[in-house]
Amino acid sequence: MSQVKGYVITNLRHLTFLFQACTGIDNIAEAITLLELNNWDLVAAINGVIPQENGILQSWSDLCQAASTAPTAPPSRAASSSPPSSSSSSSAFCPVLPSRQIVERQPRMLNFHVEYRTRSVEVVLEDASTVGDIKQILETELQVPVSKMQLKGWKSGDVSDSTVLRSLHLPKNNSLYVLTPDIAPSATTSQSSVQQESLNQNYLLIISHREAQREYSLNFPATRTIQEVKRNISDLTNIPVRHQQWDGWPASASDDSMTLASSGISFPCHHLSVCRRSSPATALEPTEECTDVHMVSDSEGDDFEDASEFGVDESEIFGMGSSSCRKSPMMPENSENEGDALLHFTAEFSSRYGDCHPVFFIGSLEAASQEAFYGKARDRKLLAIYLHNDDSVLSNVFCSQMMCAESIVSYLSQNFITWAWDVTKEANKARLLTMCTRHFGSVVAQTIRTYKTDQFPLLLIVMGKRTSNEVLNVIQGNTTVDELMMRLMGAMEIFTAQQQEDIRDEDEREAREMVKREQDEAYRLSLEADRKKREAQEREEAEQVRQERIRKEQEEEREAIRLSLEQALPPEPNEEEGEPVSKLRIRTPSGEFLERRFLGSCKLQVLFDFVASKGYPSDEFKLLTTFPRRNITQLDPAWTLLEAKLFPQETLFLEAKE
Numbered sequence: 001m002s003q004v005k006g007y008v009i010t011n012l013r014h015l016t017f018l019f020q021a022c023t024g025i026d027n028i029a030e031a032i033t034l035l036e037l038n039n040w041d042l043v044a045a046i047n048g049v050i051p052q053e054n055g056i057l058q059s060w061s062d063l064c065q066a067a068s069t070a071p072t073a074p075p076s077r078a079a080s081s082s083p084p085s086s087s088s089s090s091s092a093f094c095p096v097l098p099s100r101q102i103v104e105r106q107p108r109m110l111n112f113h114v115e116y117r118t119r120s121v122e123v124v125l126e127d128a129s130t131v132g133d134i135k136q137i138l139e140t141e142l143q144v145p146v147s148k149m150q151l152k153g154w155k156s157g158d159v160s161d162s163t164v165l166r167s168l169h170l171p172k173n174n175s176l177y178v179l180t181p182d183i184a185p186s187a188t189t190s191q192s193s194v195q196q197e198s199l200n201q202n203y204l205l206i207i208s209h210r211e212a213q214r215e216y217s218l219n220f221p222a223t224r225t226i227q228e229v230k231r232n233i234s235d236l237t238n239i240p241v242r243h244q245q246w247d248g249w250p251a252s253a254s255d256d257s258m259t260l261a262s263s264g265i266s267f268p269c270h271h272l273s274v275c276r277r278s279s280p281a282t283a284l285e286p287t288e289e290c291t292d293v294h295m296v297s298d299s300e301g302d303d304f305e306d307a308s309e310f311g312v313d314e315s316e317i318f319g320m321g322s323s324s325c326r327k328s329p330m331m332p333e334n335s336e337n338e339g340d341a342l343l344h345f346t347a348e349f350s351s352r353y354g355d356c357h358p359v360f361f362i363g364s365l366e367a368a369s370q371e372a373f374y375g376k377a378r379d380r381k382l383l384a385i386y387l388h389n390d391d392s393v394l395s396n397v398f399c400s401q402m403m404c405a406e407s408i409v410s411y412l413s414q415n416f417i418t419w420a421w422d423v424t425k426e427a428n429k430a431r432l433l434t435m436c437t438r439h440f441g442s443v444v445a446q447t448i449r450t451y452k453t454d455q456f457p458l459l460l461i462v463m464g465k466r467t468s469n470e471v472l473n474v475i476q477g478n479t480t481v482d483e484l485m486m487r488l489m490g491a492m493e494i495f496t497a498q499q500q501e502d503i504r505d506e507d508e509r510e511a512r513e514m515v516k517r518e519q520d521e522a523y524r525l526s527l528e529a530d531r532k533k534r535e536a537q538e539r540e541e542a543e544q545v546r547q548e549r550i551r552k553e554q555e556e557e558r559e560a561i562r563l564s565l566e567q568a569l570p571p572e573p574n575e576e577e578g579e580p581v582s583k584l585r586i587r588t589p590s591g592e593f594l595e596r597r598f599l600g601s602c603k604l605q606v607l608f609d610f611v612a613s614k615g616y617p618s619d620e621f622k623l624l625t626t627f628p629r630r631n632i633t634q635l636d637p638a639w640t641l642l643e644a645k646l647f648p649q650e651t652l653f654l655e656a657k658e
Contacts, residue, residue, distance in 0.1 A: 037171050128164065131162070202219050209273075225260075226260070329424060330388050349420075374464070382462065384461055386421070405481050411485065460474055461488070569609060569610055580599070600641050601641075
């Protein structure tokens with residue numbers, strides 16, 4: 001652990017030294033403040049202080065190239081301090097820029113986002129302007145007199161209206177707010193919104209340790225309690241909370257459970273001092289109601305006594321929580337439902353480290369594997385398994401600095417299914433090993449067993465394969481954001497190559513299946529067409545049979561009628577009988593002639609029956625005379641041939657009815 005501390009402090013010292021060398025800022029507190037504003041990004045901090053003639057510096061190579069073309073003018077601190085002579089540090093160091101000369105030649109434009117109650121104003125000024133110039137602009141925009149306006153949010157000490165902005169060494173973008181204690185707030189400004197805004201602020205506490213004659217500059221969120229601040233100072237000074245004697249707390253800060261926002265301290269910076277109580281009676285005082293065991297290094301502390309110079313809370317670096325009482329576990333022990341356990345884990349993670357964190361999959365490890373590995377090839381993702389252990393000194397810094405970094409959160413959300421588990425309790429750890437053995441094999445479970453508590457937390461990157469799941473990487477807690485991102489991107493490169501191969505195989509398989517489906521569909525349609533054709537043919541044949549049967553029945557019926565009519569006809573008379581006889585000649589539609597003799601007294605019905613007996617029924621054919629044309633079938637069948645004037649002879653013809 002001492003090696004980790006020394007590594008962190010050494011890196012922070014180098015960054016501060018290089019920043020001072022490049023900008024010419026001699027005040028180390030001011031340099032640290034500017035680096036903190038840029039999240040310890042050296043290039044970004046230099047760009048915020050020094051405007052470059054040829055544009056913004058993008059990287060170390062740009063910085064070194066710009067420095068190589070200008071004469072060096074190292075500040076006094078650079079002359080009195082030299083970085084350690086290691087290969088890595090010497091290769092990274094380069095000459096510095098004459099920053100003062102550049103600033104004088106070319107003014108910088110500064111952006112200010114100023115908030116006043118429910119309003120916000122954007123102000124852009126040159127760094128040669130004063131604080132009073134900003135107030136003049138705000139007076140016009142907000143209609144608030146300058147005399148009643150307090151402009152707050154400056155990162156440095158007291159600022160007056162005549163202060164030149166350049167002397168404050170501000171970054172390009174700044175956020176300020178206006179207070180008007182002499183002007184009552186409007187009814188539309190709710191007290192709850194003001195309180196919520198105050199809880200989102202950060203306080204810089206400059207704490208002087210009188211006995212050691214040291215000064216600590218520490219940043220704390222507004223939600224941190226006074227008790228937590230005292231415990232952090234206990235970690236830095238080795239003075240137990242019950243033996244601490246403080247000066248500088250306001251009278252309103254009477255309860256150690258109060259937050260900094262409600263304690264009444266000055267914003268954004270407040271000065272305090274602390275020392276050990278000299279009275280021996282203090283040793284007999286009762287201890288705090290909720291006590292923590294604080295880790296004390298057995299080293300001399302020379303490597304870490306400057307940690308506070310860099311605004312770093314050692315309790316955050318080395319995972320020692322500073323809460324006033326023991327935190328609730330990330331995951332309940334022996335939870336029956338994995339989904340409920342993950343819901344509790346997510347809620348506790350958000351409570352400790354904020355809402356900016358990866359979206360943890362709520363469900364079992366098997367469900368997370370199904371979601372990541374077993375969809376379409378284009379939709380598959382890597383599975384990131386985060387294993388948390390509260391007993392590890394690296395857990396707090398890994399969660400707050402790595403897992404909650406916006407770049408990491410965004411990259412994990414886009415490319416990974418993130419599943420989490422807490423192995424602090426042995427029962428939960430045993431359950432995890434069982435799940436890993438079932439889903440990934442005994443090798444993964446054995447790998448997790450080999451890691452010690454102080455190597456946690458772990459981030460396992462798992463990739464699904466055709467036959468098995470493969471662990472691509474195991475990332476331990478002692479890493480940085482850049483290293484974590486590089487390892488995640490390296491895993492993504494391997495996964496992307498495998499995914500492209502899987503996509504090609506899947507496309508080929510789908511193409512083959514598509515051809516097979518098309519062939520099967522064509523075959524099915526062919527069978528369907530054949531079936532329909534066969535059914536149509538069968539129906540046609542059945543219809544023909546039915547029609548033939550009907551036709552035969554009709555013919556048989558007509559034949560029976562014809563025979564009955566033929567048998568019922570009176571015999572053909574002879575001419576010698578002496579009765580009047582009519583000789584009729586009938587032409588059929590086929591051109592044949594039917595001839596027969598009838599008695600003149602015969603009814604027309606006998607004539608009709610004779611014609612019907614020859615296959616020409618009166619309901620289908622009509623019997624006509626030639627001249628004049630008459631339709632005999634329309635006459636009364638009871639008429640005699642004489643009455644119908646078909647005597648002594650007549651030629652008739654048959655015509656089918658329409």
